[in-house]
Structure formats: C-alpha cells, structure tokens
Amino acid sequence: MADKMNMEILRYRPEQDEKPWVQKFEVPFTHETSLLEALCYIKDNLDGSLSFRWSCRMAICGSCGMMVNGTPRLACKTFLRDYAGEVMRIEPLANFPIERDLVVDLSDFIEKLERIKPYIIPKEEKKDDEEYLQTPTQLEKYHQFSGCINCGLCYAACPQYKLNKEFIGPAVIALAYRYNLDSRDAGMKQRLELLNQESGVWSCTFVGYCSQVCPKGVDPASAIQLSKIHSTTDYIISKITPGAD
Amino acid sequence: MDIVKADVAIVGAGGAGLRAAIAVAESAPDLDVALISKVYPMRSHTVAAEGGAAGVYRDDDSLYKHFVDTVAGGDWLCEQDVVDFFVDRAPRELYQLEHWGCPWSRQPDGRINVRPFGGMKVPRTWFAADRTGFHMLHTLFQTSIKYSHIHRLDEHFALDLIVHDNQVQGVLTFDIQNGIPRLVLAKSVVIATGGSSRCYKFNTNGGIVTGDGMALAYRHGAKLRDMEFVQYHPTGLPGCGVLMTEACRGEGGVLTNKDGYRYLQDYGLGPETPLGHPKSKYMELGPRDRVSQAFWQEKKKGRTIKTPLGDVVNLDLRHLGEKYLHERLPFICELAKAYVGLDPVDAPIPVCPTVHYTMGGIETDGKTACTIKGLYAAGECASVGIHGANRLGSNSLVETVVFGHVAGDEAAKFSREVDFADQNKTEKEAEDLYAASRSIIGAKGHDENMGRIRAEMGQTMDDGVGIYRDDASIRATIAKLAELKARYKKVKVSDDSNVFNTEWLNAVELGFLLDNAYAMAYSALNRTESRGSHQRLDYPERDDKKFLAHSLATYNGDDAPTITYGSVKITKLKPAKRVYGAEGEKAEAAAKAAAEAEAAKEGK
C-alpha cells in the first residue's frame, strides 16, 4: 500500500482571499512519485482549484519552481521519498509576488532578461551556408552558462534580490556572461552598460546560494564574479581613456 | 472586451512559432506580430527535444540522400515535392541558427559536428550536446527579443479562432494572468501549437502538448491529415515517460532483452553490428517505428524484463565510458540518475516505447497554407507532408524552423492583401464564444471528474491505438471515446474564478484532446493496411494500390469524422519495399545498379 505524505500547501486566490492561507492534503506516494505528480494528484482528485505552472516534468522547461520546506526547488525533480516521515510545506517561489496559489508573477525577471540584450551582436557577417568556426574549447568556455532554463530558483535564493528588487539578478547576469564569452559575439560593451550599474553586478555580495539551488549547475555566482572583473576592467579603461565614459 | 489588432497573429511560441515571428519581423519590418502563447516561450515543448536537427552537412552526403531517407522512412506517404523543398532549405536554417548563437557541438577544427541517427544513411544530425531542442528554443526566443515589432502575449490561452466564410479573422484568447478575455484581430494567423501526444496516457510530452491548434482548425473546417500515424519513441523511461534521446543509440548504445541479447537482429535490422560501432540503418539505428515494433514482439514472446512500472528492455551505454558520456550525453546521465536512480556509466537504463510525436496534423500545402484562407500551420501541429507514415529522428526540430520561416513569410504576404474584419461584429461574436466557453463552470448536473476522463482516454488510446492495432481494438477505443465525449459534456469545473483558473483551462484542453483522439482512432480504423508506425495485426501488409494515400478527417461535431483519402505526390522515388539492415544494404546496391544501368541506357 502506498505510503501517505502530509502536505501543507500555501493557497491564495486573489478574488476570494485577502492573504495566503495553508491548506492540508494527504497524498499517497510510491518510490517514483515526484512533487509535481503529487500536485497533479491533488488537482485531479482532492481540489481542482489548486493552480501551479508545469509542463515538461523532466527539469528542462523551468515552469515548476516553488519553495519546498523553505528551499527553492523544481517540483518535477523533488521526490516525496526524500521527505518520508516529514510534513512537506509547499509555498510559491520566494521574492516574487504571489499571483495565485503556487503561481508567481515572473514578469520582473522576464523584463530584465530582455534588457540585457541576450542575442549575438556579431563581429563579422557570415554567408548563409557558412558557419562561424568555434573550437570545442571556445564552446566549452561559455557552454555551462548557456544551460539556464530561466526557472527563477536563483532569484528566490538571492537575499540581495529579496532586499532590492532593482538588482537584475543571477540568471540574467549569467546569460549576459554567456553571450559576452561567445567567440561569435562583440556585444559586451553594450551589455556592460547594464552590468556596470549599482543594480547590475555590484548588488551582489557573493552569498553563493544561487549556485547552490541551481538545478542545472549553471553556477551564476561564478558568472557574476567574472562579470565584476569585466566591469572593473571596463571601469579602469574608461577612466584612463579621456572622454570615453 | 479588450481588443488587440495586429497584422499577423501567431498561436504558439515554440520553435515554429518563434521562427515564424522572426520571419515576419525580418521579411516585413513594417508589420506587427502578436505572438500568442499559453506559456512563456522558453517553456514550449520544443525545449524537451534532445537528439538533434537534420541538415545535409558532410561532403559525402547529398540533398538527394536526405530526400531518400526521409521518403523511405515515411514509407512513401510523403509529399515528395515538399520533401525536396525541405531538404534543400534545412541546412540554411541550421546555419541561420548558428549565426544567432546556437551552441552546436563542434569538431576539433571548429566546424559543425554531426552524428548518426535512426534511419539516416549518412550522419547529418546537427546537435548541441543532448539538449538540441533546449538550445534551439532559447536561441530563437532570445533572438526574437531583438525585434520590437514582435509583441508577445505571454500566458494567453487560445480559446477559439474567429473564422468568417472560410477566412480567419482573429483569435479569441484568455489572458490567464489577468483573468480577462482578449480578442486578437489579425489579417492572417499562423498556428504552431505542437503535437497532441497527450491523448495517450504514457508519453514523453509535456503537459501543454494538448493539440489546441489542431483541434481549433479542425473544428473550423480544416482537415486533419494522417492522424493515425503516431510515433512511439523506442526509449522512454518507464512510469514517467521521460525521453532517452535516440542519440544514446546514435553514440553506440545498444538495446538488450532480459537475456542480454540484442534482439533487434531478429526483426530485419541485423546482422548485429559490433558494440560501440553503430552502423547507419542497422540494429539500434533503425527507424523508430521498427525499433518500437521489435519491442512489442519481444514482449509478446515474454523476453522483456518485468518491472513494477511495466515491461522494459535495457538501454546499455556502459561501454561508451564516463568521459564520452559526460561530454556527449550529460543530460541523459542527469535524467537517469534523477528519475530511475541509475548512473548510465555503470548500469543499463530500463526503457520502453512511449508515444512521442504526432505525424499527422492540420492539412497544409507545401507553403504551410491551410484550406481556411489566411490560416497557416507549421511544426508538429501541421501535416505539411514531409513525415508521411513515420518521422525520422531529427527531421522534426529542423521542420519547425524551415516551415516556421515559410509560414511567417506567407502570413506576412497574405496580411498585406486583406483588411481587418469589422471590429464590432467580431467583438460581439467573441463575447458569445467566451460566454459559451465559460458556461461549463459550475453548470448544474456537471459531476464528471475531469481527471478520470483524461486517464480513461489515455488508457483506451494506449490499449486500442498503440504500436500494433486491429479492427476490434480500434472499435473498442472508438466506443470508449464516444462514451467519454458524452461524459465530457457533463465535466465538473468547480473553480469559477478568473485569474489563473487552470481547472477551466484544463477542461478546455481535454475537449481538444478528445476531438484529436477521435480523429486518430477513426483514421486508424479506416486504414486497413500496415504502413510505417500504423501497424495492423489484421492487415500486416502494405497496400499501395488502395492506401498509397493520405487520410483526411473532417469534423462532424459529436458524430464520427468523415474519413476521405487524398493523393500522395510521388516525383522521384517510386514506392519500394522499405528495408533496413543488411537487407536494406542489398536493396540500395540493387537500386543504384538499376539507376546506373538506366542512366547508361539513356546516355547511349
């Protein structure tokens, strides 16, 4: 007989509730059951009004980020077996406004993602049947930072973003760094305009929890420190070349 | 009701939708695009594709070879002129993605690397480690940010199309975040909503792959073509159905049954190729339908491995070694550890066939135009005619960009020739449609549990319209689907809120799924032959005389869809016996000899 898991889920329906409240559920689970499957079980059988984002169930689309016992995790890659005997406290992703139940408003994150010019600004044009040569080493240099699935867990983990919502945040800087390192790109100068600001890389005090919670090992904390070096070099250059700034 | 007016509306922001939006923004910079998607673009199911995208690259490869592989793979049900166009445009689109920053895997000298893939004679599958779909989608989404004329309507659910006398005028959407309906008036609409594999219970697809666009066009008179051809991917994880990319076998992985025997050689894919040295079109590199069918036969013989999650065979990658695995298949290692608690470096992965792709879709011509004027369809939701009865691995990702580009250009051209519909009349119609769609909420006497209808639909589709089918099993599924459609009319939706009302939206999605499933089942019933992924136990042979034709399903509301048949364009490659492995090699040699003899004769 499958074991039972006690779950406390933070509910919030904007049209009925003034503030979030906790609803308790009891969900049967086996060795394979993921938190996402448990939430779908609740929605199909216990309370149809429970709303949450999900799609791929294989930790690649980045929809199902939420807080599990206070830790930002992907629901599809969190298994009830690891919480046997405990109560699972499920809350919406931290540091974002709650839209409804476990759905948060990610528009701040998406807007910053668009501001960082996350696209190749090419050094030289290429004909349409000719590729830029990029050795495996050149690819390997930025490849880790191109693995970000935009799930937002690092924003939920970052105390600096909690304290100052102007901070553009770990994932956006990692994406900027991914393009700044790409051998085909020449857009670093433009992206540095945003990174050089107080709310750019300079809001980061290297807590390092963003890299700890990242489900894809992108290590945004490292990207931020390396971007600080870029920004500092750019600062020095701008100060010594007259009228550059 | 809120109204948005845009020259072109695109429903679905996956590979095809984004490429179409960029195509409009580039080819017609003065036009504006409303990119409608029920999820943020980077959540679209393109993100889960792993294997790669096929495009001729190597010197020993040719467009004709890619053409032959695709048509033979599709068991000659392909529109050969469209396949010609497709194989010619494929490389160019992949280079374009490379210019936009897609991190394709590379050879030591910096040139693109390609890898072997099922059914492909010459390696031509471009790949980005084992997350090609993810990298393609993020490249497309991030590149689309460059264009200010692309206005994204994120988390907008497409409830219905507005069609006046067979011409599309707009899309009725629901802004999920704000909980309000929004009518998008457009002069042309591109549908790029992806497949409908969620009709089946056990599948590799995301929760959003519910065939919305297919059902919408179907209900407005567009025909669904070749719906009976549903691809089973041979290697999905049991239970959760997560995909183990075909690239595992492309890189040398092997499939063994409970005795450790590489059983594929018994099913026309032999002889056994040496471990770790895969040979194109042999053994594990056979096309997906053949490899899945071999599993079914092994299971019938009781030679598969029993597990609490069902029958499996072993996908063994151990001989590839840790470094190679972590370089070429890092995501597979991560998934195997997370979902079945095994490290592919030291243990074989249990796999079994899972529903993966819908070959069929909205009938379109070679330029993605549907029978409804102003409506275009691209990607998995469309049946543009290149996959036929079985899609070859890595032909789909490149299809999204090739035909996304075409759909964008065509939609832009069309929108210049027509004008917007009358706003007030259309708005009135949209309000009625919205009210009708909301009427199922809290309706009296509605007490059918949605989850149970969905589960039973999936189960009956798995049972009756699976890898092998016969008349009785399909009819049983059709009867069950009819009962489910009736029960669906009484589906219980208790949540009457507006903001993020996912229960109501799931009910609407279930409606789409049931319509698509109905079309799939009836198309399968009428095709009394075995071709590609549609294998009939009662009609095991391919019947080119009667069934070298596309099936076309026309919507009849709750009644059975009428199934008619459309001709198949054959240009260069005459239908022949579809063979792989050594037999395939012999047949190819014979065909080449015949072609040379013919050429010599003409030469005299």
Place this chain on the structure above:
Amino acid sequence: MKRSNEPIFWSIFGAGGMLVAIFVPVLIALSFFITKIPEGEQINAAKSSIDAAFAWFTYSGFGSFICFLTISGCVWHALHRVYHGMHDLTIHVNFAHQLICYGLAFIISLIALVACAIRMFS
C-alpha cells in the same frame, strides 16, 4: 544609467581580503607568544624574539610600512563588508553610511601612514 563606483571599493576589498586571508592568521598566532617585559628592562631579542619582532614591526621604517599595509588592508576590507552588511540587515543604506564606513577606513589608514612616515624618516 549611471556607472557605479563600486569597482574601486571592490578591488581594494579584494586585495584586503587576500591579505587578511594569507598574512593575518600567522600574525595573530604569533601575538600569543608576546611576553611581558619586566619593569625597567628594554626590548631584547635574545630574551624574547617575538617581542622584538613585534617591536620591529611597528618601530622600524620598513616594518611599519608593512604594518601600515596590513592595517589598511584589514580596515578597508572589514568596513566594506560592514557597509554591505548593514544593507543585509535591512538598514536603508545611503551615501551617509558609505561616507562613514569608507571615511573611517580612510582615516585609520591615514593615521597608520603618518605613523609609518614618522618611523621611516626619524
């Protein structure tokens, strides 16, 4: 889109951090072996080389220069962290806080520099 001046402070903070990490531990450890000098006696290396070393460290020209560097490294690094720490403690930091922290670091470094100059040229 104002460029932040943080790179200056961050660079000094980084250098200070390295100095604190590598040099200060042994200094503190050695300071445990400083012994009292009996009444009326002078600093005598034979009797207590540690005392003499610390004396050299603050008294000699070259020694005091290293001591100045050590002090500056420590205070600039520490006060940079105090400034950001206040922000972490949800204190709404503004230019005044910045002035206090970095001003204090500057003053302490200045005192050390002056003392070092005196020792060097006396």
Place this chain on the structure above:
Amino acid sequence: MFEVTKKEAPSKRKPFNRPVEANWWTRKKFYTMYMIRESSVLFAMLFALELLAGMICAATGNDTSCLIKWINFMASWPVKIVNVIGLFAVLYHTYTWFNLMPKAQRLMVKGEPMPGSFVKVALYGALFITSLVAIALAATGLLSI
C-alpha cells in the same frame, strides 16, 4: 500596425507581496553562515586596531617606553583571549575566501575550465609559505630594533 484598446473592467488580479523580514538570515542555515562569514573579518579589524595602537606608540615620543607599554598590553591575557577568538574568525575567513576564489577565474586548461582545486592549492600554499617565513623571522630574533 499594433493597436490595443482596453475596455474590459480592470482585471481582478491582486498580486500578494510577502513581507521582507529583517531576520531573514536566521531562517536558513546557509544565510546564517553567510552572515557569520561576513562578520568574521571584524576580528581582523580589531587586530588591525591593536597594531595601530602599537604604531601610534612607536611614532610618539622618541624613546621606546610607550612601545613597551604596548607590548605589555599585547601580552595581557584579555587581549590574548580576544585574539584567540580572532584567530578562529580569521581562519574561517581564510577558509571561505579560498572557497570563493576559484569561482572568480575561468582559465581553460586542455579544453576544460581549470578545476577550482588548482587555485585552492596555490592559495593554501601561499598561506603556508607566508606563515613559515613570518615564524622563521620572528623566532630567530633577526627582526629587532
């Protein structure tokens, strides 16, 4: 042409912002360790002030009487107790600092990013050598006035 006309009643959307508690860092062990790491350097500052006192003594007055008072001060047990705690704090700083440093470099060695361990070995090496030199100089009485 892209035109938006708003007619619908304002949306019923009411996003809820959870309050930012001042003691957020007590809620999670990771954050608490971060705050400890940040405050560990206060002891380095304390030690710097001790040295500053010494420098001031050395600089004022031409004889070494004040310097001797400073040395006796440094030898007093309250200062030593504070410095014992200070040593652990600074060593914790060293440990965390050397953990973070590898993340601030991205050198490529044989096609792979250089593993962090190389950087740590170099840093702990520097610590070891510096300490050795300092102890040698201090113990041998070479340094004196």
